[in-house]
Amino acid sequence: MEKLSFAxxxxxxxxxxxxxxxxxxxxxxxxxxxxxxxxxxxxLAGGKRLRPxxxxxxIECTGKxxxxxxxxxxxxxxxxxxxxxxxxxxxxxxxxxxxxQPTNHIKFxxxxxLLAGDALLTHCFALMSTTALLEHTSAGNILKxxxxxxxxxGVFGMVSGQVADIQRQYVQQSSEEALSFIHAHKTGALITxxxxxxxxxxxxxxxxxxxxxxxxxxxGKCFQIQDDILxxxxxxxxxxxSPGTDQKNETLTYPLVFxxxxxxxxxxxxxxxxxxxxxxxxxxxxRLQELAxxxxxxxx
Amino acid sequence: MEKLSFAxxxxxxxxxxxxxxxxxxxxxxxxxxxxxxxxxxxxLAGGKRLRPxxxxxxIECTGKxxxxxxxxxxxxxxxxxxxxxxxxxxxxxxxxxxxxQPTNHIKFxxxxxLLAGDALLTHCFALMSTTALLEHTSAGNILKxxxxxxxxxGVFGMVSGQVADIQRQYVQQSSEEALSFIHAHKTGALITxxxxxxxxxxxxxxxxxxxxxxxxxxxGKCFQIQDDILxxxxxxxxxxxSPGTDQKNETLTYPLVFxxxxxxxxxxxxxxxxxxxxxxxxxxxxRLQELAxxxxxxxx
Numbered sequence: 162m163e164k165l166s167f168a169x170x171x172x173x174x175x176x177x178x179x180x181x182x183x184x185x186x187x188x189x190x191x192x193x194x195x196x197x198x199x200x201x202x203x204x205l206a207g208g209k210r211l212r213p214x215x216x217x218x219x220i221e222c223t224g225k226x227x228x229x230x231x232x233x234x235x236x237x238x239x240x241x242x243x244x245x246x247x248x249x250x251x252x253x254x255x256x257x258x259x260x261x262q263p264t265n266h267i268k269f270x271x272x273x274x275l276l277a278g279d280a281l282l283t284h285c286f287a288l289m290s291t292t293a294l295l296e297h298t299s300a301g302n303i304l305k306x307x308x309x310x311x312x313x314x315g316v317f318g319m320v321s322g323q324v325a326d327i328q329r330q331y332v333q334q335s336s337e338e339a340l341s342f343i344h345a346h347k348t349g350a351l352i353t354x355x356x357x358x359x360x361x362x363x364x365x366x367x368x369x370x371x372x373x374x375x376x377x378x379x380x381g382k383c384f385q386i387q388d389d390i391l392x393x394x395x396x397x398x399x400x401x402x403s404p405g406t407d408q409k410n411e412t413l414t415y416p417l418v419f420x421x422x423x424x425x426x427x428x429x430x431x432x433x434x435x436x437x438x439x440x441x442x443x444x445x446x447x448r449l450q451e452l453a454x455x456x457x458x459x460x461x
Numbered sequence: 462m463e464k465l466s467f468a469x470x471x472x473x474x475x476x477x478x479x480x481x482x483x484x485x486x487x488x489x490x491x492x493x494x495x496x497x498x499x500x501x502x503x504x505l506a507g508g509k510r511l512r513p514x515x516x517x518x519x520i521e522c523t524g525k526x527x528x529x530x531x532x533x534x535x536x537x538x539x540x541x542x543x544x545x546x547x548x549x550x551x552x553x554x555x556x557x558x559x560x561x562q563p564t565n566h567i568k569f570x571x572x573x574x575l576l577a578g579d580a581l582l583t584h585c586f587a588l589m590s591t592t593a594l595l596e597h598t599s600a601g602n603i604l605k606x607x608x609x610x611x612x613x614x615g616v617f618g619m620v621s622g623q624v625a626d627i628q629r630q631y632v633q634q635s636s637e638e639a640l641s642f643i644h645a646h647k648t649g650a651l652i653t654x655x656x657x658x659x660x661x662x663x664x665x666x667x668x669x670x671x672x673x674x675x676x677x678x679x680x681g682k683c684f685q686i687q688d689d690i691l692x693x694x695x696x697x698x699x700x701x702x703s704p705g706t707d708q709k710n711e712t713l714t715y716p717l718v719f720x721x722x723x724x725x726x727x728x729x730x731x732x733x734x735x736x737x738x739x740x741x742x743x744x745x746x747x748r749l750q751e752l753a754x755x756x757x758x759x760x761x
Contacts, residue, residue, distance in 0.1 A: 192625045192634060192642055200616075253572075255752050273627070275553065275575075276547075276623055279582065280620040284615045284616055286610075287611035287612050287615060292608075300599070300604050301595070307592075308590040313585045316489045316497075316584055317489075320496065321489060321577050324576055325492045329492075334492060346490075423566045435620035
């Protein structure tokens, strides 16, 4: 069988994942149909699905079928989606457009958007603790996955990154230190967690787990630098949102601190570091290499 | 040894739990000290600690030492606290006073309050998946506890109750149906979950689990009816918040639908039903009976 091009592989996997994501959805009680509508609106609005695809691809690189891990792949996308809804709220970034559509609170109101985010975050852990997973991995493994996700999404990861971003003017730190902290926590932690959870479920060796974690951290950083660059150079129609919002919001970004050219070099450097980590593993990581390349080269 | 009076028992257990709660707290990275401060502010602001005490007392009723379950008792209080912070936000109930103190967003701003709530909710699941628990119960049992909590706090419980409360004017339902749905989901689900998680960890029989779940549901309802009554008859100094807010917010309450006298009768009826469930178990439930009585008789 001829090997699929990465573009075809990615589209196929993304569509397959999205069919599971739609089906993963909890049927909420009738009086609160609006909650389901609001959750679905953001969850099924498209996106790159980078985190779940990283999780699933990591498992497949070890030669295993990754279908059993779908509840966990969905769970991490629930977390990512909740964070977007809350980030867009008026008391946060106050954004009105996301993926080319009105943001959740513009469409459903602030109260429902807040609660849809809360519900997505909470239901993530209901998905992760479904008994169906026990047919394929141990309860101990699932507990570890839950722990990794809760830490990387919470006070030791994403939420701390967001707080640091908001609070940076009150903290004595150089711009470079602050930038490094914010990006590692706000974006890097959850992307790293996706690779770690995949590694855990695939039961890779301790050494491979460590190398794959390193890979996750580097592409997390690469992803965020590229995100900052696209906010300067990107085109609204491709981005699905207006570029220039970082400048408008006075966000601390790589281009602001390092300039555009140096930022591009730093992104490439992260990509190279990521590949080096993959080379050190004992598994066939070609699809992860391609995913890393996609993160570096993306225009949206 | 003479049996402690319930008042002494309750104060002792509450203080013991609160010392664990304070120690359970994650040390967050330095640049986001404000996040820790904001989480601590609400988490350690007092309160009845009903949910964790129900969880711990359920275990003790079976003759077991409940200390090992402290991470889970703390976890459920994290969830309860997050829900209060988000409920108080301007886009929700817009409350400025909670337990006699300024609400979280008045003290720290809306953005930090939102994120402190998110962090408490997320960290709850980090606490529940700590490996220390595995010395005392199986990973499978902990997974079940996580599943119960995620479902009862999310789309099948608390969040749905909150949405139903907000949306009730758009839904074709009688006042009694709406009230029953809102209260069972918004308050009842998490209180029931506390008893169920305690029962699970104590490894009670299937029949006792079912009776204790019934007990949880009845005292959850009793608690909420009493809450509605206190909003009419309560005294600000005891409540720690201004009474009359339900009327101000046009909240659907038991006194509004049934009148004050009938509401008191309904609360007593729930209490009686709760005791009947306890009578049907094979364990010594005296402290749970006393907790139920406390729920019925409380003045704050």
